[in-house]
Amino acid sequence: MSDLLKNEEIVQDDLRQLRCSLQKITVGGGGRTLDIQALDNAIRKTESSIRKRAEDYLETVNKQLLVLPSIEELNKKTVKIPKWKPALESIPDVHQQREGLAGPLLGEKHKSAVAMHLLCNPAHPNNRAIMHTKCGLSLPDVHKRSTNAVSNMMMNLRLPVTLGLIGSRSSRVKQLRWKTKPESTCSKDRECTPLWVTKTPPPSTTSKSVDHGSMNKGNNGLILKSPQVPVNISKFPFTIINGRINPMAVDFCHFKQSFSLCWSSVVYALEALEKLLREFGVPLAKVSGERLVEFCHGWDNGWNKSPPVISLLSVLENWEEVFNLVLRPGQRYKGEGGIEAAAIHIQSCWRRYVARTAYLRYCRRKWAAGTIAISWLMHAQMRRVRKALQVRRFRQLENYRSRAQHLAANWKHIQSSKRTIIHIPSLGYSQNQRLNLKGFDILQNIQISRLCDVRDENVEVIYICPRHLGEDILHYYTSLLKCDGATDGFDTRTTESSSSIRRFIILTPEAVDYFPTHSMCLSTLLKYSPRTLKRIRNLIQGKQAYIVGGVAHVDDLAVADELGLPILGPEPAIAQLYSTKSGGRRIFTGAEVEVPPGQGDIYSLNQLHETLAELMTQNTDVQRWLFKMDSEHGGRGIAYCDVCHLSCYNWALQECHRYGPELWNTKWIQESVLLRYLDEIPEWLARNARPTKTSCYPNWACFLKTFLRQGGVVEAYPPSDSITCLTVDLLLEPGGEVTMLSCGDQLHSSCHLEALGSTVPQTSVHPETLQSIYMRVGQACRQRLIVGYVSLDLATFLNRNTMEQKVWAIDLDLTYSDQLAMTQMLLMMTGGTLNCRTGCLEVPVPIREKYCEHQIVAKVPFYIFIGSHLFHSNLSMLYHYVFFKMCKAHGIGFNIKVKQGTVFALYDSSERCSIGMMQSRVYFQEKNIQCTFRFVSLFK
Structure with missing residues (x-):
């Protein structure tokens, strides 16, 4: 270890001396110094790189497993590495070669490459030739053994970088270990290369791409993809049989000896590869030693985690066979620990299913709890709002009642x-x-x-x-309400404004x-x-x-x-209760007013059939039956059906005549006819019932569905060919009095169930009979706390048997009617009064005598036609001023002096399809009414 450290210091000292000597080289006799700063920079970079890599290698060696040398190596003495010290004085003068130094030679990259070749192996003949030809430098020859030692040292200093290991300089003295073998153990073909100089290729881009590439899905949950293995000839192959390596095999021993310095990294890879092959039951695997070492160098994330399967398979020479075997479904469970792996997999799947089921159940319960909580909060909020609205509406109702009492008292x-x-x-x-x-x-x-x-x-x-409203309509009503003015369209003939126009405002x-x-x-x-x-x-x-x-x-x-x-x-609740068809029948029954045969409050189909059969049995003279919805208005919710289409109707008439009127009212006599009616009524209604407003209800099925949902009334149509309907408008004063404000005979269309207008005053019923009826109805309404404006519809006809006039109360509306609004207009324009006791409309009309200078005013009975729902689509094509000019051209207008003529009511300025009309004449003649309708028909 001490020798190695000394060798490292010797190399660094030689590099420093070489740098100092190169700076002193002179060129020619001029005394100028050759600028080889680039070579100096390369030497410095090489020195720092050697130092850093030595530190990394020292730190890495601490983590490697030490391999003891063989017994025969113990007696061998370690070879001392001589110091390499080139003779700088033998370097010739390079002045003559200065011209040969080209521009690219002095580039930093080229100089760095030359320096690296020189420093890595200065004894190599190629490097010496490069230095001699490129730089003009001649390196001295040193001892071959010293050159080899320096070269080996340089290679060993580069080795840690090749293996990708890291170390620390602080621990290199204590923990540096070398695994060397004497040269005698090496084979003859490797005499020039010691065993501790490993032939390990650097990590290629192929191994990295294999490690991090995308992979296919395997049967054991692994994601695999066919590895991209380079095709080359392996020098260190060995085999693995049934996932086991034979440590005594020659090929394995040769591989182990060749890569002994990085064996600690290879051991982990071999163990992982053996484990993989045993788990998948691979019988034979041929390992390429170079690929295995390359894989070890490329795996730079440590061995704490298992290496990727796809990379392990790439080190095999027969990787295609192994790869197909690994991808075979169920292969994992045929190898070592396959039963345990299958059990673990089954248990994990089951536990995952149980956990997932429990989690979903928890999520559902959590969602349900959240929904219930939100619903409860919304319910509580709605309940608070509803309670607050109820309190507010109750307070409004109490205030309404207190104000109504004050209104009745005053x-x-x-x-x-x-x-x-x-x-x-x-x-x-x-x-x-x-x-x-x-x-x-x-x-x-x-x-x-x-x-x-x-x-x-x-x-x-x-x-x-x-x-x-547009300015034209506002101007029209301003002119209309001038009591002393004439209104021919927009023509105003007054000289001063009336007080009436200052007493109304439209908002x-x-x-x-x-x-x-x-x-x-x-x-x-x-x-x-x-x-x-x-x-x-x-x-x-x-x-x-x-x-x-x-x-x-x-x-x-x-x-x-x-x-x-x-x-x-009235109060809204009372108005909604008694303004229906069934509610009106209850009021008429309480007032003891004659009503048509019928029944109200029908809400089911069986009830409708049974009620209709019973009514038809008791009233055989009725030819048509009406079906009225409770909540509809204006003839929209009415349907009819004629009994002439009933097959058993003639037989029922014969039965009625056979028993006579007195016996026919007996229940047991009517039973046979009633049962026959019950059998035929459903089909009879489905085929022959017709709604009056097909635009609202196109067929009987649609009408019946709404009829049963809202409830309704079954009534008899008056059994006569001459029927007159009239409308009476009443004011139930808060003080208790009942006043008739208007009465008029209705004008019907072809279906006789839809009113187009009316003529005021009515002439169908005797005034006393009419007064008796509306007084009783008014008192019945007062008993039910109904005040205000009420509209009563009556039907009158002659009884065929007795030839007496009969009056039926058929409808009751608790509202201000359109007829009453038009009556206010005719009273305004004519200045007359409606005498309800006599049933006359008296209008003061001046009569001029031929020889008298003074004007005499006489009250003449008038008959006025009013219609508030005149509709024609072509009216929208005319502006109002054009319409009135056309009326004036046809001689249609109102003469304020004689109180005769036609007055129109305008409703809107945009669509202009609907208008109201009032026409007054001294004597009611049909031709006058026909003249007005003929004018309206001009737009067809």
């Missing part, structure tokens, strides 16, 4: 004094109905004629409009712009419009005011509570 005073009426024509239908109604905002604006309440000088009107909630497609009712839009509510509060401050709504909705209470005003109308 109603007469309010009616006789100045007051402000806030009209909110809201249609508080269900959400499904609102979404299915086309042009819902226009439908809510049909009652814009409520503005005509300003005909009373004590009334101011605040009209809440569901959409923005549009700002929420209309925020919810354009949600089909909200007007009360809801006003509820979410704080600026409009604030303006209304400013307008009614210090005044007596109340609200007149439309179809009742819960948001009506919220708006009334926000404004602090009473509502002239």
Whole structure:
């Protein structure tokens, strides 16, 4: 060990002397020094590299296993390595060769390469020739043994770098160990190379690519890929049989002796390779010694981890056979420890399955617990919100009731004094109905004629409009409400403004712009419009005011509570209960008013069939039966079916005539007919029932589905060819009085179930009979806490048997009707009064006598046609001013002097498809009505 350290110091001293001697070389006689700084830098780099690698090698040797020399080597004396000291004075003058030094020769890379060749093996003839020809330097000859010793020292100093080992300079003195053998043990073909100079090729890029390349999936969970093995001839092959190495084999001993210095690294690789071959039951494996050592050099991560399988297989010469054998499914379990490996694999798979199952169960339970927790939090939050809403709505209901009591107590005073009426024509239908109604905002604006309440000088009107009106419509109603002006379209002939135009204002909630497609009712839009509510509060401050709504909705209470005003109308819950078809029948029954044969509150198909069979058995003279939905309106939810299509109907009539009217009412006589009806009614309805509005319900199946979900009524159609329907509008005053505000005969279309308009006043029923009916209905409504505006529909016809007039109550609406809104317009334009006791509309008309200078005013009975739902698609092609010019060209207008003519109600400025119309004549003649309809038909 001490000799080795001395040799290292001798080499370093010689390098320093060589550097100092080269600096003193002069060229020629000029005394100039040759600039060979590049060679000096190369010498310095070589010296530092030798020092560092020696330190690394010393540290690495501490971790290597020591191999004791053989017994015959103990008697051999160690050979002393002589000091190599070149004779610098023998170096000739290189002035003559200065011109031969080319530019590339003085480059740093070329000089470094020359220095490395020189220092690694200066005794080699090739290196001596290079120094002589390239640099012009002649190295002296030294003892061959000394040259070999220096060369061997240089090779040994490079050896640790080749093996990739690391060491520490601080421990090189104590822990340096050399594994050498005397030259006598070497074979003759290796006399020039001692055993401790190993022939180990440097790690190639092939081994590194094999170690870190991608691999295929093996049967034992290993990822394998066919190794890229270079084709070469191995000098140190040996075999492994059944995963065992024969240590006495000649080829193995030869390999072991050749690579004894790095044997500690090879041992780990051999053990790993043997283990791999035993585990996979490989019978024969041929190992290439050079590849194995190359693999050991390339594996630079230590032996704490097992080497990669693909790299181990690459050191075999028959790697293809071994590789295919290793990839064979189940091969791992045929080798050493295969049964234990299979058991471990099965147990690991089972434990993995159990753990995975438990984990998934835990995840599901955790998710379920989270879902339950979130659901509970949401439920608790919803319950708190619901409870808060219930408390708020209950408070609003209590405030509504207290204000209603105050309104009832002061109603007469309010009616006789100045007051402000806030009209909110809201249609508080269900959400499904609102979404299915086309042009819902226009439908809510049909009652814009409520503005005509300003005909009373004590009334101011605040009209809440569901959409923005254009300047043309605003100007039109401003001209219309001038009591002393004529309105031929937009033509105004007044000289001074009337006071009526200063007593109304039209407001549009700002929420209309925020919810354009949600089909909200007007009360809801006003509820979410704080600026409009604030303006209304400013307008009614210090005044007596109340609200007149439309179809009742819960948001009506919220708006009334926000404004602090009473509502002239029933509670929303009461309105929803009695505004249905079944609820109307209950009120009519309580008022002891005659109603058509029928039954309400039908919610199942069996109930429908049984009720219809029973009604048809008891009323054999009825030719048509009607089916009305509870929550529909305007003729939308009505279907009909004629009994003439029933095959057993004639037989039932014969049975009825055979027993006579008195015996026919007996149940046991009707039983046979009832059973026959029950058998045929389902098929009869499926084939012959027809909805009146096919645009809403295209067939009976769709109608029946909605009918059973909402509930409905089965009623008899009046058994007569001449039927008249009339509508009576009532005001159930908070003080308890019942007042009729309007009455008119309905004008029907071809199906006789849809009203197009009405004629005011009605002439179908005697006024006293009509008064008796509406008074009883009004009192029945008062008993059920219904106040405000009520619309009553009646049907009258002649009984064929007795030829007496019969009046049936068929419908009840707890809302402000369209007919009443148009009646307000006709009373405004004509200045007349509707006498309900006599059933006449009296209008003061001036009569000019030929020879009299004074004008005489007489009250003449008028008959007026009103229609609020006139629709034509071609109307949208005309602007309103063009439409009125066309009316004027056809002689259609209203003469304010004689109180006759036609007045239109405009609803919107954008679509312009729907209008309302009022036509007044002194004597009701059919040709006048036909003239108006003929004008509308011009746009077809």
